[in-house]
Structure formats: structure tokens, C-alpha cells
Amino acid sequence: MTLLHTEGLSVRFRLRDAVVQAVTDLHLRVRAGELLAVVGESGCGKSVLAHALLGLLPANAEVSGHATVDGTDLLHSGEKVLARQIRGRKIGLIPQSPATALTAVRTGRTLLAETLRAHDRDPKTADRVAADAGFDPADLDRYPFQLSGGMAQRLVTALALATDPPLLIADEPTTGLDRPLVDHTLDLLRRRCDNGGAVLLITHDLAAAERVADTVAVMYASRIVEHRPATGVFTEPAHPYTAALLKALPDREFRPIPGHPPMLTALPPGCAFAPRCPRADTTCATPPTGPVACHHPLHTEVAV
Amino acid sequence: MADRTLLRAAQLTLVAALGATLLVPVIWPLDQSAVDLAHVGLSPSPGHPGGTDDLGRDVLHRSIYGLRVSVLVGIVAALAASLLGGIVGGLAGLLGGWTDRVLMRLIDTLAALPHLLLGIFIVAMLRPSLGAVILSIGLTHWLSTARIVRSELLSLRTRPFIDAAIAGGASRRRVLTRHLLPHVLPKIALATTLMIPHAVWHETSLSFLGLGLPPHLASLGNMINDGQRSLLTGSWWASIVPGLLIIVVTLAIAALATRWRDRLDPRARAELDL
Numbered sequence: 300m301t302l303l304h305t306e307g308l309s310v311r312f313r314l315r316d317a318v319v320q321a322v323t324d325l326h327l328r329v330r331a332g333e334l335l336a337v338v339g340e341s342g343c344g345k346s347v348l349a350h351a352l353l354g355l356l357p358a359n360a361e362v363s364g365h366a367t368v369d370g371t372d373l374l375h376s377g378e379k380v381l382a383r384q385i386r387g388r389k390i391g392l393i394p395q396s397p398a399t400a401l402t403a404v405r406t407g408r409t410l411l412a413e414t415l416r417a418h419d420r421d422p423k424t425a426d427r428v429a430a431d432a433g434f435d436p437a438d439l440d441r442y443p444f445q446l447s448g449g450m451a452q453r454l455v456t457a458l459a460l461a462t463d464p465p466l467l468i469a470d471e472p473t474t475g476l477d478r479p480l481v482d483h484t485l486d487l488l489r490r491r492c493d494n495g496g497a498v499l500l501i502t503h504d505l506a507a508a509e510r511v512a513d514t515v516a517v518m519y520a521s522r523i524v525e526h527r528p529a530t531g532v533f534t535e536p537a538h539p540y541t542a543a544l545l546k547a548l549p550d551r552e553f554r555p556i557p558g559h560p561p562m563l564t565a566l567p568p569g570c571a572f573a574p575r576c577p578r579a580d581t582t583c584a585t586p587p588t589g590p591v592a593c594h595h596p597l598h599t600e601v602a603v
Numbered sequence: 604m605a606d607r608t609l610l611r612a613a614q615l616t617l618v619a620a621l622g623a624t625l626l627v628p629v630i631w632p633l634d635q636s637a638v639d640l641a642h643v644g645l646s647p648s649p650g651h652p653g654g655t656d657d658l659g660r661d662v663l664h665r666s667i668y669g670l671r672v673s674v675l676v677g678i679v680a681a682l683a684a685s686l687l688g689g690i691v692g693g694l695a696g697l698l699g700g701w702t703d704r705v706l707m708r709l710i711d712t713l714a715a716l717p718h719l720l721l722g723i724f725i726v727a728m729l730r731p732s733l734g735a736v737i738l739s740i741g742l743t744h745w746l747s748t749a750r751i752v753r754s755e756l757l758s759l760r761t762r763p764f765i766d767a768a769i770a771g772g773a774s775r776r777r778v779l780t781r782h783l784l785p786h787v788l789p790k791i792a793l794a795t796t797l798m799i800p801h802a803v804w805h806e807t808s809l810s811f812l813g814l815g816l817p818p819h820l821a822s823l824g825n826m827i828n829d830g831q832r833s834l835l836t837g838s839w840w841a842s843i844v845p846g847l848l849i850i851v852v853t854l855a856i857a858a859l860a861t862r863w864r865d866r867l868d869p870r871a872r873a874e875l876d877l
Binding site for chain 2: 350353355378382383385386387388390391392394395396399400401402403404405413414417418455458459462
């Protein structure tokens with residue numbers, strides 16, 4: 300069953316003297332039980348995607364295309380429908396940088412009880428919900444500034460899971476965590492999928508994606524350049540950018556990609572990776588399409 | 604520490620002064636407006652610790668009644684100003700855009716005028732009464748609170764926890780009441796407390812100018828004004844006693860409020876700025 304479906308999803312920000320193309324023509328499909336990892340460098344548009352799906356973009360954003368979750372339109376539903384039926388109910392968000400995502404003047408218990416009550420659930424179950432996310436219920440009466448980074452991470456996870464949403468979006472959930480906490484967080488995401496939930500994992504941590512993802516979408520300069528089952532992506536990357544990204548990993552070749560990603564205000568009409576790509580030629584001036592958006596893929600017969 | 608002794612003194616002063624204003628009808632039952640022409644202009648003595656005025660009324664006794672009125676006016680006016688400031692600042696900070704621009708220019712304009720003059724203008728349009736004085740102070744003292752609330756909201760609005768709350772399904776109203784207000788309310792409470800002494804002074808000034816409370820009400824400003832006449836006959840105490848009382852009590856409130864602010868925000872270690 301398809302939970303999340305986007306077609307031609309694009310997001311642009313209109314600035315005074317420029318247009319930022321943050322997300323371009325995104326086709327995504329996440330089924331129940333699937334963990335899709337969207338990977339890419341910082342500034343490629345990953346987080347904007349998460350915010351677009353939740354209707355959290357600032358006023359100067361222009362969104363086009365289609366996006367549905369569980370059959371409900373995400374882009375054309377009013378603020379009321381989003382607040383009452385989508386956010387927290389159908390899509391849960393584990394936000395980036397948990398310490399700043401918690402209201403500083405409220406205790407974990409009041410935050411959790413508020414979320415539960417808002418979704419017609421028993422606020423007394425706060426202890427159990429916290430424990431399920433690995434947060435010690437004894438710490439629920441602490442304020443956010445009294446929590447360590449790991450505890451804050453577990454608390455925002457508890458808040459996102461409190462209402463048991465079918466789709467969970469985790470925005471860089473492993474950033475700044477030590478190894479055991481990364482493992483804990485990834486295990487939790489994996490377990491949700493194994494129990495029939497769907498997870499959209501947004502990360503620049505390729506190792507994390509490799510460990511838990513079913514499918515991987517590699518994002519570069521606002522576009523998805525490779526969207527395939529995880530095993531294929533990590534063993535036989537087809538897009539030169541994916542290959543270069545993997546070679547840059549410390550436990551592989553540790554060789555950085557030459558050059559810099561293009562500015563999102565001035566994207567080329569053709570392949571955005573061409574200026575940094577060893578395989579590029581004149582055909583790359585036209586936009587490539589398909590699950591591997593490349594005119595000269597490293598592998599032509601790829602499982603999609 | 605000297606700091607601590609001062610604070611303790613401020614606390615005791617405040618408790619004694621407020622206790623006296625509340626209990627004076629019980630512990631010192633004396634008709635505050637009864638004229639006693641047999642004891643006019645007596646200097647301070649054990650029987651009349653503050654002396655008597657040119658109508659034979661006990662100055663200390665009347666000063667306590669005056670303080671009662673002044674503190675009441677100060678508190679109610681400060682609350683009114685904070686309410687108004689909170690609403691205007693809230694609208695500007697939450698709605699932004701043109702609402703914000705228009706309201707902020709209005710505040711700049713009002714701030715450019717001397718607020719005592721503005722206050723006089725307001726009482727002059729109304730019949731002299733407690734309500735008129737409170738209105739006059741309330742309408743001229745909300746500007747700083749509005750600015751505080753607005754800037755606080757502007758910075759809070761873009762913080763990640765607001766997006767996180769919305770992502771969790773919080774409605775606009777819930778974001779406002781559960782995530783924004785708890786941040787802003789302590790600041791408003793603090794601004795209100797710091798404003799009380801200011802409002803008391805303002806009331807005193809208005810009454811001193813003869814524009815505040817009606818003359819038969821014993822307010823500190825009225826008494827200082829009345830005392831001017833006695834000054835010519837050498838009865839300095841008729842003005843000095845209520846004057847000292849107002850200085851001591853407002854300083855005590857200000858000292859405690861400042862201390863409270865420092866506790867809430869250790870970065871704002873400031874001296875008494877009022």
C-alpha cells in the first residue's frame with residue numbers, strides 16, 4: 300500500500316532578486332513497511348522536502364506538483380485539515396536539532412500530554428509513550444535545558460511517535476549523537492517499518508542510510524538523481540554522483556568530490572552534476588530523466 | 604553582603620508599609636479628614652510622629668492613607684498598561700506586516716511626546732477621579748511593554764520549536780497559548796512590577812499638579828502639594844513626611860523587582876534603571 304506519493308513536487312523560494320530552486324520535480328513513493336532514505340549533501344533540498352510535506356514552508360515558498368499521504372492531498376488542504384488530520388496524525392516529524400525543537404519553558408510531561416490530548420488520546424499514557432521511545436519516564440518532569448542531547452533526541456522521538464502516525468519523517472535524526480544513540484535511533488526507525496509503518500529518513504549520513512534503508516533516493520541540487528533499492532545503490536551505484544559520494548566516505552576511498560555543488564539560485568538547464576562529473580560530455584547539457592538521472596550511468600541495467 | 608542587607612531592608616520596608624496601609628483603620632482608628640483647629644501645625648512629637656498640618660490633621664496618619672491610594676493606583680494602572688501593551692505588542696508581533704508597521708509607528712510617535720504632558724491631557728479631558736488617573740497612567744505607560752512583547756514574539760516565532768509544535772498538529776491557538784505565551788508572560792509580569800513604582804510617581808506628580816485625585820482624598824501627591832503652604836510657616840514636615848514615604852516605598856519595590864529580573868535573567872545584571 301502506498302502511503303506517501305509525490306508527483307512532480309517542486310518548491311521554489313522567491314527572494315527579492317533571485318529564485319531559489321530548492322526541490323525540483325520530485326517523484327517519490329513510500330509504501331507501508333518501507334524505509335526510504337533521502338541522502339545528499341547539506342543544502343541539496345532534503346529538509347525543504349520534509350517541510351513541504353508538512354506544510355511548514357515560509358510564506359515566500361511556491362509549491363507545485365502533487366503530494367498525498369494515505370490518499371489525502373498535502374499541498375492543497377487548508378491549514379485546518381493539515382492541523383487536524385495530517386500533522387501528528389498521518390505524518391509524525393522527528394525534527395532536526397532536538398534541543399531547539401522543544402519549548403524551553405515546558406516540561407517533557409506537559410509537552411507529551413498536550414500532544415496526546417490534542418489527538419484525543421489519554422494523556423496519562425505519557426509514561427508508556429516515553430518509555431517506548433527509550434526516554435526514562437522519571438525524567439519527564441525535567442525542562443528541556445536539563446536534558447542531555449541524547450535525552451532530548453528521545454523526547455522529540457516520543458513526541459513524534461505519541462500518536463502512532465503511519466508515516467514518520469526523521470530529519471537528520473542522527474546528527475550530533477554518539478554511536479550507541481545512533482544505533483538506538485536507527486533500530487527504532489527500522490522496528491517501525493518492520494511493524495508496518497513507513498519512514499522517510501532524511502540524512503547526509505550514508506552509513507546510517509546503508510544500515511537501515513530499504514530504498515534510497517540520492518538528492519543533488521534539488522533533484523533526485525538516483526532512486527533505487529538500497530542494496531543496489533550501495534554496491535553498484537549507477538549515477539556518477541552517487542559513486543563519488545560513496546568514494547568520499549572515510550571507510551571507502553576518502554576522496555572528496557572535486558568542485559562545489561551549484562547555487563540553488565542558478566541551476567543549469569541540463570545535469571547539475573556535469574561540471575564535477577568525469578563522464579560528462581555535450582549531451583549532459585540536456586536534462587536527464589529516469590530513476591537514474593544520468594546520460595552516462597555507470598551501470599545500465601539496474602534494478603528499480 | 605551589603606547587597607543582601609539592602610534587599611532585606613527593602614523587603615521589611617515593603618512589608619511594613621503595605622501592612623500599615625492595610626491595617627491602619629484597625630490599629631490607628633482616626634478620622635483622616637477630621638479638622639482639629641486646636642492642634643494646627645504641630646511639629647513631630649510622640650503624640651504626632653509626623654506632626655500635624657495646617658488643619659490639625661495628623662500628617663503620618665494621612666500619609667499612610669495617601670500611600671494606600673497611591674499604591675492601589677500604581678498597581679491597577681501598571682496592570683492596565685501591561686494589558687494594553689501586551690495586546691498591542693502581541694498583535695504587532697504575531698500578525699507582522701502592515702499591522703506591525705502601523706502599530707510600531709504609533710508607538711514611536713507616542714514615545715516622542717513627553718508622557719507626563721500626555722497624561723495631563725488625558726486627565727484634563729475627564730472629571731478628576733481615581734478612574735481618570737488610572738486611565739491616564741495606563742494609556743501613557745504601555746509603550747515599553749508593547750515593544751518588549753513584540754520583539755520577544757518576533758524572535759520566538761522563527762524558532763524551531765514552533766515549527767516542531769505545528770508539525771505535531773498544534774493549532775494556531777495552541778501554539779500561541781502553550782508555546783508562545785509561557786515565554787512572554789514572565790517578561791510581562793516583570794515589566795509590570797518594574798512599572799508599579801513609576802506609576803506611583805506618576806500619580807503623585809499628577810496630584811501634586813492638582814490634576815490628579817480630588818483634593819479631599821488623601822493621596823501623597825495632594826499632601827505634598829498642600830504642604831507647600833505650610834512650608835512658608837515653617838512646618839516642613841507636612842511635605843517631607845509624605846515625600847519620604849513615597850521615595851522609600853517606591854525604591855523598595857524597584858529594588859525587589861530588579862532583583863527578581865536579575866534572577867530570571869542573569870545576563871541582565873543591571874543597576875536600578877527606571
